Amino acid sequence: MLRPAMNTNSHPGLAVEAVDLVKDFAETRAVDGVSLAVPAGSIYGLLGPNGAGKTTILRILLGIIDPSSGTRHVLGAGRPLDAAPEVGYLPEERGLYPAMHARDAIAFIGALRGLPLREGRRRADDLLREHGLGDWARKPIRTLSKGMAQTVQLLGTIIHKPRLIVLDEPFAGLDAINQGRLEDLIRREARDGATIIFSTHVIAHAERLCERIAIVARGKLVFEGRVDDARSRLRPIVRLRTRAEDGPWRSAIPEDARRDGDEWVFELPASGPEPLLKALIDGGAGIETLAIERPGLHDAFVAIAGNKAAAAMAQEKPE
Amino acid sequence: MMRLLRGAFVIARRDFAATVLSKAFIFFLLGPLFPLLLGGVFGGIGARVATQTEKPVVAVVSTPADFGRLMKARDSLADALGEDAVVRFSYFAPEPDLAAQQKRLLTTREPPVRAVLTGGLDHPHLTGAVEDQNISGQLQLLVANAREPQAAPPSLGVTEVAASSGSLASDRARTAQIGQMLLFFLTLLLSGMVMSQLIEEKSNKIIEVIAAAVPIDAMFIGKLFAMLAASIVGIVVWVGAGALLIQILSAGGLRTLPTPAVGWPGFLALGVIYFAMNYLLLGAVFLSIGAQATTAREVQTLSMPVTFAQVLIFGFAAISANAPNSFEAFAAAAFPLSSPMAMLARAAEQPEWWPHVAAIAWQALWVALILHLGARMFRKTVLKSGPRGKRWRWWKRAAVVSEIGAS
Numbered sequence: 084m085l086r087p088a089m090n091t092n093s094h095p096g097l098a099v100e101a102v103d104l105v106k107d108f109a110e111t112r113a114v115d116g117v118s119l120a121v122p123a124g125s126i127y128g129l130l131g132p133n134g135a136g137k138t139t140i141l142r143i144l145l146g147i148i149d150p151s152s153g154t155r156h157v158l159g160a161g162r163p164l165d166a167a168p169e170v171g172y173l174p175e176e177r178g179l180y181p182a183m184h185a186r187d188a189i190a191f192i193g194a195l196r197g198l199p200l201r202e203g204r205r206r207a208d209d210l211l212r213e214h215g216l217g218d219w220a221r222k223p224i225r226t227l228s229k230g231m232a233q234t235v236q237l238l239g240t241i242i243h244k245p246r247l248i249v250l251d252e253p254f255a256g257l258d259a260i261n262q263g264r265l266e267d268l269i270r271r272e273a274r275d276g277a278t279i280i281f282s283t284h285v286i287a288h289a290e291r292l293c294e295r296i297a298i299v300a301r302g303k304l305v306f307e308g309r310v311d312d313a314r315s316r317l318r319p320i321v322r323l324r325t326r327a328e329d330g331p332w333r334s335a336i337p338e339d340a341r342r343d344g345d346e347w348v349f350e351l352p353a354s355g356p357e358p359l360l361k362a363l364i365d366g367g368a369g370i371e372t373l374a375i376e377r378p379g380l381h382d383a384f385v386a387i388a389g390n391k392a393a394a395a396m397a398q399e400k401p402e
Numbered sequence: 403m404m405r406l407l408r409g410a411f412v413i414a415r416r417d418f419a420a421t422v423l424s425k426a427f428i429f430f431l432l433g434p435l436f437p438l439l440l441g442g443v444f445g446g447i448g449a450r451v452a453t454q455t456e457k458p459v460v461a462v463v464s465t466p467a468d469f470g471r472l473m474k475a476r477d478s479l480a481d482a483l484g485e486d487a488v489v490r491f492s493y494f495a496p497e498p499d500l501a502a503q504q505k506r507l508l509t510t511r512e513p514p515v516r517a518v519l520t521g522g523l524d525h526p527h528l529t530g531a532v533e534d535q536n537i538s539g540q541l542q543l544l545v546a547n548a549r550e551p552q553a554a555p556p557s558l559g560v561t562e563v564a565a566s567s568g569s570l571a572s573d574r575a576r577t578a579q580i581g582q583m584l585l586f587f588l589t590l591l592l593s594g595m596v597m598s599q600l601i602e603e604k605s606n607k608i609i610e611v612i613a614a615a616v617p618i619d620a621m622f623i624g625k626l627f628a629m630l631a632a633s634i635v636g637i638v639v640w641v642g643a644g645a646l647l648i649q650i651l652s653a654g655g656l657r658t659l660p661t662p663a664v665g666w667p668g669f670l671a672l673g674v675i676y677f678a679m680n681y682l683l684l685g686a687v688f689l690s691i692g693a694q695a696t697t698a699r700e701v702q703t704l705s706m707p708v709t710f711a712q713v714l715i716f717g718f719a720a721i722s723a724n725a726p727n728s729f730e731a732f733a734a735a736a737f738p739l740s741s742p743m744a745m746l747a748r749a750a751e752q753p754e755w756w757p758h759v760a761a762i763a764w765q766a767l768w769v770a771l772i773l774h775l776g777a778r779m780f781r782k783t784v785l786k787s788g789p790r791g792k793r794w795r796w797w798k799r800a801a802v803v804s805e806i807g808a809s
Contacts, residue, residue: 178603
């Protein structure tokens with residue numbers, strides 16, 4: 084495959100770098116000052132509810148649409164289409180030619196990215212066999228199930244062994260087994276050196292897969308960084324069960340502590356666990372159980388994006 | 403540039419294969435052949451019927467001597483003008499009741515009688531449906547010749563040359579008109595297909611995969627050239643079938659067509675080039691218009707004004723067919739959308755080649771320009787995930803304003 088000459092205006096360790104992207108559609112600002120830095124070889128999640136601007140950001144990064152302002156570099160190229168032979172893209176709205184055979188559809192997507200058609204067909208046969216669709220290689224897409232067609236398109240996305248794989252809501256419409264397979268495929272591609280960016284509104288996928296995430300709400304970037312950094316924005320949660328209902332120990336727990344059944348739930352005070360333990364013991368709490376939990380990405384998302392965005396994501400169709 | 407061409411080639415190859423290898427394309431190829439075939443069959447039958455059908459005659463009620471002189475005059479005119487061009491006669495001996503005979507003859511069906519000539523050569527009188535001046539005029543001439551037979555006409559020496567300025571001008575104008583007509587109809591038939599080209603991608607949602615991999619210009623170019631190639635396949639089949647039919651049905655076959663100014667090989671080569679240019683120019687416009695449509699129904703709605711526009715453009719180009727050096731012809735050649743048709747007419751009438759080189763370059767420039775603009779419009783209006791553009795809000799606002807005005 085031809086590797087295009089890249090300009091090196093971007094940071095060398097970054098697969099994608101976007102600075103202050105803005106996109107206006109008539110009077111609607113779909114993307115508002117978004118900056119991203121995606122390290123090469125990482126799995127990067129773009130989180131946010133539907134309508135937050137995730138797809139528009141991905142389209143800008145891929146050069147499908149131009150930003151109203153701001154700059155982006157993809158694999159070092161100032162014009163994303165210059166890097167197209169080394170990029171794979173699975174859009175949110177899946178689409179293939181219904182009359183095309185599965186292997187031809189995969190080879191066609193590869194050919195669009197510069198892979199010779201014959202080589203594309205050969206690789207397509209191998210990939211289809213590997214994914215249990217060997218018998219469907221010469222069947223028209225219209226005869227495939229929705230899940231199979233989605234797999235075919237996904238294989239078309241990676242047929243040319245891209246260095247950057249962009250997946251827009253890749254888990255949408257897949258059953259649990261295929262979601263698991265897709266997660267494995269993403270991990271494998273990352274192990275092989277590809278950078279993967281995917282958008283999702285399901286936090287669990289991002290939590291399992293991503294090293295870094297960006298959280299988008301109403302076109303604005305509200306967080307960009309490591310998943311651990313997102314979590315570390317919240318203090319650990321303490322779950323405490325005591326024998327004593329009341330007593331001096333109560334002054335050791337924060338005023339905003341809430342009851343969850345027979346447990347007290349509150350953020351670990353800034354002073355840390357040891358002073359808390361001492362105060363509880365000295366205050367006669369009669370500790371039955373005390374657990375200190377690391378906050379999940381969902382809690383971090385609520386804290387960062389706000390309850391409204393979290394509620395919007397929760398309302399969306401679960402996969 | 404290489405990326406653009408490579409992308410265009412990938413798309414063109416897919417579209418061409420998908421079009422030409424479909425069952426629908428077989429019907430597309432056969433469609434125009436049916437009228438040709440039926441035209442040939444019924445034309446042949448019609449011609450045979452026409453020769454077999456008895457032609458109306460003029461019944462001559464006279465003495466045999468008068469009729470003989472009249473027939474002699476008729477035969478000498480038929481020798482000069484051709485048998486079918488001269489009125490036919492049928493002889494009837496006079497009966498005592500001439501009025502009754504005349505009435506009966508006018509209703510006779512075998513042979514069908516157009517009119518009855520009575521009174522012999524001395525007092526000729528014609529009765530019948532002779533509103534056609536040609537019959538009465540011919541009879542006047544024939545009766546005069548029968549009365550006073552002319553001496554044998556002097557022999558006229560004839561020296562034939564290949565062509566004279568008068569014959570060339572009219573023959574080449576005919577070639578120009580036929581060429582323009584063919585170009586127009588073929589483009590009209592084929593370029594409409596381009597309008598619905600992007601609907602498949604839009605409805606299949608594959609448009610985004612393509613747009614992320616290749617420039618939109620490449621997609622437009624690929625689609626346009628794929629359809630051009632499919633059209634040329636169709637034209638080769640149709641023209642081949644048409645030429646075969648002409649060869650079979652017409653005495654002398656294709657050689658009977660008047661020779662164009664640049665010669666047949668040059669004219670045919672320019673015909674192919676100008677068809678391609680015409681197709682690409684109109685196709686680029688239609689593709690750009692069709693790209694704005696989101697459904698097949700919208701494409702149908704757009705088709706009618708587009709067809710009207712094509713007819714207007716043809717009308718504009720047709721001005722140049724008879725006057726290749728007029729201002730109108732120059733304007734038609736300069737206006738990009740009528741330029742191929744105007745220049746094909748010029749190829750039939752004027753032998754110079756350099757205007758064609760300039761025109762082809764000019765047309766190619768416009769193809770590129772229209773495609774680029776179409777691609778830009780497409781990117782702006784189609785590949786976005788926000789609300790529709792200002793246009794729609796303007797309509798909404800206008801509707802609200804009119805509602806407020808009404809209340």
